[in-house]
Amino acid sequence: MVSRLVLVLGDQLSHDLSALRAGDRARDLVVMAEVMDEGSYVPHHPKKIALVLSAMRHFADELRADGWQVAYTRLDDAGASRSIVGELMRRGEAHGTSEVIATQPGEWRLIEALEAAPLTVTQLPDDRFICSLEEFDAWAEGRRELRMEYFYREMRRKTGFLMEDGKPAAGKWNFDHDNRKPARVDMLRARPMRFAPDAITKEVLDLVADRFGGNFGDLRPFWFGVTAAQAKRALDHFARELLAGFGDYQDAMLAGDRFLHHSVLSPYLNIGLLTPWEICTRVVEEWTAGRVPINAAEGYVRQVIGWREYMRGLYFREGPGYVRRNALGHGRALPAMYWGAPTKMNCVSQAIEQTQKESYAHHIQRLMVTGNFALLAGIDPAEVHEWYLSVYADAFEWVEAPNVIGMSQFADGGIVASKPYVSSGNYIAKMSDYCASCAYSVKAKTGDLACPFNLLYWDFLVRHRDRFGRNPRMGPIYRTWDRMDAERHHAVRDGAAAVLARLDAGDEV
Structure with a gap:
């Protein structure tokens, strides 16, 4: 006789x-259930689907070995429901119970689905995070600005990571200023740890190829780890082989190196195979032993207990309507190049191709290449949000939406960012080797060969001057524009209009 159902989701x-x-x-x-609704509410990258399904199957086996009774539904099981609630109802009817224990999901749509289910569902807090939602609300209450930096300092104090006698290690909270060095090609640089698919994963790959083979993204080769043991090995490999250079080169981009010093641990962290405590403890251990510099350790810890926790708190504080915000009124359709259509912009081409092959791109490729272009071009933030949620293996709405709607697209009107993350092509040229082999010239400010980022950057600022003109951080930029002569103004605006017209017509840009 079964007393209750215990729901475990694919990211739990x-x-x-x-x-x-x-x-x-x-x-x-x-x-546990593989259901079509979860696999298709956005067109997920096949690698992302395969990662979640294989990790779920391995986890179910671990639970059985640990003494649990597990009812596991495979996507191709006869009689399987399309939804999580449907599977709970099916299992409850079969076992004579309507009582469900669940850990609160990380997306509002699932929280609301469980609340509306004709079952008695108890949603417990997801306490795998450093900061509870109640703690975040208490920190945010009454603040005029919810700046991540101040939240991050509270998390440092709470955890004790990189703290010495109540003060930040090495005398500073943030070493980001040291973390903006361009990288050089290094054939000896280590790569993130790769794992050969086992029998369970191979079976999943065949299923995903059959059901989702038409989705954007390459399914094979597949090299993600799918168990906590493999994720821990990947963490240790990163800490030993790559962490030391993470700080210096975390913002760098190279055409021939998709990973540089990045860990590619976020997919494991976001589905529950690693915890933030495990990751930060291991990173701090390397710094304490003198094997990595403070800017590397601090930069990585900030991503985990600063940005990640902050984004989660903000997502739940702002509510289900957050993903529909559009403070700048942008409405242009997402260009086909985001789904692999040709583009002459090498930086965008590199980022999209990498995304297609790996279901991964690091934070600067996402923020300052694909995100920057979408913001400058006035793309509908809801379409941008759905694209990021679809194509990246680590993308779950609680973490993806604030990063895109807030940080990347400024669609929340400035809750996350005090100014929009926009730049001309100069930033990309400084931090990458993309521009050297581009059809456009990053040095050309106007004309047919001008980098579209150069044209759209100024056009964006002019279009939104009423909003940003009085922003103290952007005043010097507008003064630079005002010093340009009328001929330059017309050339820039006409060039930007031509780029946008090609986008609207579906032509290659």
Whole structure:
């Protein structure tokens, strides 16, 4: 006789999950389900789907070995429901129970679906994070600006990571100023750890190829880890082989190196195979031993306990309507080049091709190449949001939406960022080798060969001067524009209009 159902979702693959802690191995039934609704609510990258499904199947086996009863639904099972709620109802009817224990999902659509289910569902807090939602709300209450830097300092104090006698290690909270060096090609640079697919993963790959083979993205080769043990090996490899250079080169981009010193641990962290405590403890261990510099350790810790926790708190504080915000009124359709159509812009081509092949791009490629172009071109932020949610293996709405709607597209009107993250081609030229082999000239400010980023940058600022003209951080930029003569103004605006007209016509840019 089953007393209750214990729901475990595909991004909740942690043995200390609150729902599992509240469950009883002797009386309760764990429900895990591969359902079409979760696989298709956006057109997910096939690698992302394969990662989640294989990790789920491995985790279910671990739960059984740990003494749990597990009812596991495979995507191709006869009689399977399309939805999580449908599977809960099916299992509940089969076992004579309507009571469900769940850990709160990381997306509003699933939270609301569980709330509306004709079942008695108890949603427990997801306490795998450093900061609870209540703590975040208490920190945010009454503040005029919710700046991540101040939240990050509170998380440093709470965890003790990189703290010495109550003060930040090495005397500074933030070493980001040291982390903006361009990188050089290095054939000896280590790569993130890769894992050969086992029998379970191979079976999943065949299923995904059959059901989602038409989605944007290359399914094979597939090299992600799919268990906590593999994720821990990947963490240790990163800490030993790559972390030391992470700080210096975290913003760099190279055409021949997709990963540089990045860890590619976020997919494992976001589905529950690693915890923020594990990652930061290992990073701090390397710094304490003197094997990595402070700017590398601090830069990585800030990503995990600063940005990641801040984004989650903001997503839940702002509510379900956050993803529909559009403060700048942008409405242009997402260009076909984001789905692999040709583009003459080498930086965009490199970022999209990498995304297609790996379901991965690092934060500067996302923010300052694909995100920057979308913002400058006035793309509808809802379409930009859906694209990022679709194509990246680490993208789940609680973390993706604030990064895109807030940080990347300024669609929340400035909650996340005090000014828009826009730049001309000069920033990309400084931080990458992309421009050297581009059809456009990053040095050309006007004319047919001018880099579209150069033209759209000024056009964006002029279009939105009423909003940003009084921003103290942007005043010097507008003064630079005002010093240009009328002929230059016309050349820039006409060039930008031509670029946007080609986008609207579906022509190659």
